[in-house]
Amino acid sequence: xxxxxxxxxxxxLFLNSIMLLGRVEGKSAGIFNLFVGVLQVITxxxxxxxxxxxxxxxxxxxxxxxxxxxxxxxGITNLCKLDTTGVGWYSLWVAILAIGYSLVxxxxxxxxxxxxxxxxxxxxxxxxxxxxxxxRDIGRYTGFVTLIQSWITATVPAFLSLVGVWQGxxxxxxxxxxxxxxxxxxxxxxxxxxxxxxDKVTM
Numbered sequence: 271x272x273x274x275x276x277x278x279x280x281x282x283l284f285l286n287s288i289m290l291l292g293r294v295e296g297k298s299a300g301i302f303n304l305f306v307g308v309l310q311v312i313t314x315x316x317x318x319x320x321x322x323x324x325x326x327x328x329x330x331x332x333x334x335x336x337x338x339x340x341x342x343x344x345g346i347t348n349l350c351k352l353d354t355t356g357v358g359w360y361s362l363w364v365a366i367l368a369i370g371y372s373l374v375x376x377x378x379x380x381x382x383x384x385x386x387x388x389x390x391x392x393x394x395x396x397x398x399x400x401x402x403x404x405x406r407d408i409g410r411y412t413g414f415v416t417l418i419q420s421w422i423t424a425t426v427p428a429f430l431s432l433v434g435v436w437q438g439x440x441x442x443x444x445x446x447x448x449x450x451x452x453x454x455x456x457x458x459x460x461x462x463x464x465x466x467x468x469d470k471v472t473m
Contacts, residue, residue, distance in 0.1 A: 273431040275313050275334060280425030282306040282341055283416055290413030300348030303341040310338030326379075333371050336364045340395075358403020361395045368392035383436075383444050387423045390451070394419050411462040415455055422447055 282303055289299040317331035343357050372388035375381040397412045430436040 272313060272317075273428050275310055275337075276424050276428035277432070278306050278309060279337055280420050280423075280428060283420035283424060286344070287413050287417035287420055290409050290416060296348040296351075300345040303345030303348065307338050307340070307342030307345055310334050310341060314338070329374070336367060340364065354402035355405075358399050358401065358405075361398035362403060365392045365395035365399060368395060382441055383427070383439070386444060386448055387427065390419055390423045390448075393455075408462070410465075411459055414458050418451055418454060422451055 285294060285299050285302050288294045289296060314331035314334040317334075318328055321327035321331065340357075340361070343360060346352070347354060347357050368388050368391050372385050372392065375388060376385035394415060397408065397415060400406045401408050401412050427436055430439060
């Protein structure tokens with residue numbers, strides 16, 4: 271994925287997280303999803319046309335479509351007020367594929383950093399499946415996870431790459447941030463379950 275494209279993935283994840291937390295109206299967020307979705311469909315098409323049969327370049331471009339179609343789907347669903355189950359089940363398919371992209375980065379490209387990031391994205395898409403496809407009440411939890419991931423998997427890596435320092439970032443820092451994020455995800459899940467129990471008791 272291009273650094274510019276990844277930066278705007280961070281932007282749309284940030285906006286969608288605020289939407290899930292009830293601070294942004296769905297239709298308003300839907301418009302920006304369409305903007306980024308179109309960008310993330312045009313970009314891989316261009317990269318594939320320029321690849322001239324380079325399978326590694328085509329593989330890299332193919333992953334961008336996962337984001338592009340997600341954001342187009344979310345944008346259209348929000349703007350037209352459609353049922354979310356389609357987006358949810360599509361997210362399950364993407365979550366499974368994201369594990370494959372993670373393994374490719376770990377095993378074939380030797381890119382540990384993006385191997386970890388793809389695993390993070392797989393977890394996030396799994397949450398979207400549970401929330402939108404299975405209609406489970408995890409909206410606030412998914413919102414907080416999306417908010418964190420908007421920065422650590424997209425915005426910050428993209429910005430550091432744009433200024434030319436991403437490759438120099440030690441793996442120790444990447445693993446440390448990952449560990450802190452996982453602890454935060456576990457804590458937030460526990461907090462969200464306690465909040466749901468409290469709400470039921472007070473009703």
